[in-house]
Amino acid sequence: MKTKFALYPIALFTAFSLTQAFAHHSFLAEFDPDSPIEIEGTVIKVEWTNPHTYFFIEVESEDGDFEEWALEMGSPNGLTRRGWRRDTLKVGDIVTVTGTAARDGRAKANAETVVLDTGQRLFAGTSRPDFVEDNN
Amino acid sequence: MLLQCIKKLIAVAAIVVLHFSISGTTLAQPPGPELDRTIPTPRLNDGKIDFGGDGVWSLPYIRNFADRIVGGDENSAVPFLPWTEAMHEYNASNNVAYDPEGFCLPPGGPRSMATPYPAEIIQHRDRIIIIFEGGGHVWREIHMDGREHPDLETYVPSYFGHSVGHWENDTLVVDTVGYNEKTWLDFGGHMHSDQLHTIEYFTRTDKNTLHYEATIDDPGAYTEPWTIAWDINWSEGQELADYICQENNKYMIDLVDDFGNPFFESTPVAR
Numbered sequence: 001m002k003t004k005f006a007l008y009p010i011a012l013f014t015a016f017s018l019t020q021a022f023a024h025h026s027f028l029a030e031f032d033p034d035s036p037i038e039i040e041g042t043v044i045k046v047e048w049t050n051p052h053t054y055f056f057i058e059v060e061s062e063d064g065d066f067e068e069w070a071l072e073m074g075s076p077n078g079l080t081r082r083g084w085r086r087d088t089l090k091v092g093d094i095v096t097v098t099g100t101a102a103r104d105g106r107a108k109a110n111a112e113t114v115v116l117d118t119g120q121r122l123f124a125g126t127s128r129p130d131f132v133e134d135n136n
Numbered sequence: 137m138l139l140q141c142i143k144k145l146i147a148v149a150a151i152v153v154l155h156f157s158i159s160g161t162t163l164a165q166p167p168g169p170e171l172d173r174t175i176p177t178p179r180l181n182d183g184k185i186d187f188g189g190d191g192v193w194s195l196p197y198i199r200n201f202a203d204r205i206v207g208g209d210e211n212s213a214v215p216f217l218p219w220t221e222a223m224h225e226y227n228a229s230n231n232v233a234y235d236p237e238g239f240c241l242p243p244g245g246p247r248s249m250a251t252p253y254p255a256e257i258i259q260h261r262d263r264i265i266i267i268f269e270g271g272g273h274v275w276r277e278i279h280m281d282g283r284e285h286p287d288l289e290t291y292v293p294s295y296f297g298h299s300v301g302h303w304e305n306d307t308l309v310v311d312t313v314g315y316n317e318k319t320w321l322d323f324g325g326h327m328h329s330d331q332l333h334t335i336e337y338f339t340r341t342d343k344n345t346l347h348y349e350a351t352i353d354d355p356g357a358y359t360e361p362w363t364i365a366w367d368i369n370w371s372e373g374q375e376l377a378d379y380i381c382q383e384n385n386k387y388m389i390d391l392v393d394d395f396g397n398p399f400f401e402s403t404p405v406a407r
Contacts, residue, residue, distance in 0.1 A: 029233035050380045077379050081377070
């Protein structure tokens, strides 16, 4: 029965999808599919802008320094059709993000999933060409 | 109790099916629930096909037009001229980094029907207008009043060119010339010249299906005309949304050329 309940939040965030995640620009030109990342941090800013929604998190390194990461998601229209709302991701939320790092080495990545500290797991509308949603 | 369990199982199964059918596990196929393909094509009072209704057309993501060639044998390939073949190879070599649509420029031509945001087709008495949510929130106009194309010696080429349409039975046929050279045919880097002439065929074969075909006739880029086709799904109850691509295009700001220099010396978009 746990499986059943685990499915509901995923359904919520996909049942509204109308179009596919779209690489308005070339994903592979900007991000390196051989550089997957998983980072945890605190949301410090959310930008509901086109052509991509961005959010920024502060990540603490092992030596106690903080680094700001910029994380690209899908466009606002695509995310809202997937069930995202203005308050889905808020400043102060602690999140774990999986995604693909930028080729240029900066603290920037394309986000694939965002897991809130409540355990809710969100699809971030990645445009990675070979991305397959992991529903487990 | 047993009945309740069965009901719950059916509900879970429905969600799983809904999930996989709507969200899609690949980007190659358009998502969407299984649509009923037996509902008759709606018609206007004058009997013509109605391309509208309470919904939008959910355009698919067709990245490579070479995969959608129809009308030839199974070995049909894009009939490149040497320069378009060389440019296609170059564009692939840099992961299509310099795709104009990545700069939020309009997709132009048939690519506008392969850019995966919704669209509406609005039929007036003397013209048909297609409104695209994607491609930077653009529209195109198809003249249905019997006019001819303008003299291309004096016509200023444009992203969508000059389109005239007519009906052939239940198919809307749209002939377009006057394209500029600022777009690519597709995401994969097939290019075209300003000699591009397209003939598009729009057929609503049932309420939920729009069959689209386009012949690409461009003697400046290809040795012979070639034709591509795909189906487009209707999304009942959905609406167009806001999509102003040029608002905050960080990709464009950071883009460098083959030598590592900024691709754009300056950009009008907001940082």
